[in-house]
Ligand SMILES: [Zn+2]
């Protein structure tokens with residue numbers, strides 16, 4: 338049973354997908370606003386949800402993962418004016434940066450990356466629906482959401498509407514019926530990019546975009562998981578809930594997952610403090626897999642503190658894993674084929690059970706990593722001092738578990754011939770299938786390997802994998 342901490346209920350709950358067959362999971366994570374380079378905070382968020390996605394897949398779910406790009410908003414307009422380039426050019430540039438850095442972190446691509454600029458028609462329909470349902474009003478080309486009309490406002494961030502009201506800045510826009518009301522549609526100021534709408538020329542507000550883009554992808558219906566950084570709980574996600582439930586007339590999302598903040602040497606990361614690191618800068622100093630190892634080294638909800646010391650520790654721990662893979666691969670070559678020992682088999686099962694239990698418990702990656710290191714220690718012991726009767730399958734069993742666990746955490750192991758862990762794992766499974774004379778499965782696995790761009794060849798001494 339997978340348990341996740343749901344911000345909406347404030348508790349750890351059993352994860353039960355909406356899908357009646359219990360297989361399909363719909364998941365949406367707020368994407369970046371591409372007006373600048375991605376930084377460590379982004380790296381953490383997308384690594385966190387990449388692990389969630391990979392683990393759900395490992396547990397047999399079919400995950401549809403959607404992540405947007407907020408490619409038009411105040412920051413983008415401001416920056417494109419400063420740089421005197423079109424907003425489309427600016428966002429393209431930083432979307433490219435997003436992909437460059439995130440792929441280095443071995444983050445799987447989303448199933449779809451909707452752009453706000455490509456969804457404006459749907460966003461307009463969505464706003465109209467909210468107006469029709471009586472939750473929004475139009476003033477002089479702007480459309481506002483009427484917060485007081487929505488009963489559940491504050492349920493995600495646990496804020497009380499009266500407290501919010503006394504804290505709201507009065508006088509920001511005197512035309513609003515209530516200072517808490519927020520814009521669904523913003524009237525274009527002179528010189529700003531705009532789209533035509535029934536309410537006049539303008540563009541969507543930030544919050545409505547995510548509601549419309551997610552529901553668009555999931556058939557305008559309640560979906561399973563919405564993720565994002567803790568900083569998005571209020572007002573962004575609170576407003577997403579209000580708009581979406583006002584439009585849907587029922588629940589928007591079942592499980593809200595939020596990852597913790599990143600600090601640098603225990604200080605808040607900020608440009609003004611000069612401790613703001615882009616991923617590009619960090620990768621000049623550290624290998625991306627070291628950074629990923631560091632990021633998964635902390636449970637996703639806890640704050641994560643970045644320092645050179647901690648990165649050095651991560652670097653050494655990751656190196657130790659790579660080393661164990663290399664040493665065991667050498668060992669496998671010289672060991673007799675023989676039988677898998679009962680003891681190793683049992684131990685491997687225990688490691689797998691412990692790994693799964695840790696991950697089932699709200700994705701407890703530090704404990705999962707500890708299990709990887711148990712395997713590593715065992716493999717080093719085998720290498721240093723092979724016990725009598727140690728056979729190939731003993732080492733292979735631990736090694737394939739190690740590769741499998743690393744793959745779930747997205748830690749990419751490349752051995753000397755540059756074979757990704759996923760391919761090695763498939764090859765290992767194929768080897769097993771052949772041993773069990775399951776030719777159909779072996780053949781399917783070969784095709785999977787080929788689809789990943791590798792060829793596989795069975796020789797007298799074993800299997801050779803080559804890049805196509
Ligand atoms: Zn969102």
Ligand SMILES: [Zn+2]
Nearest residue numbers: 367368547573
């Ligand atoms: Zn969002």
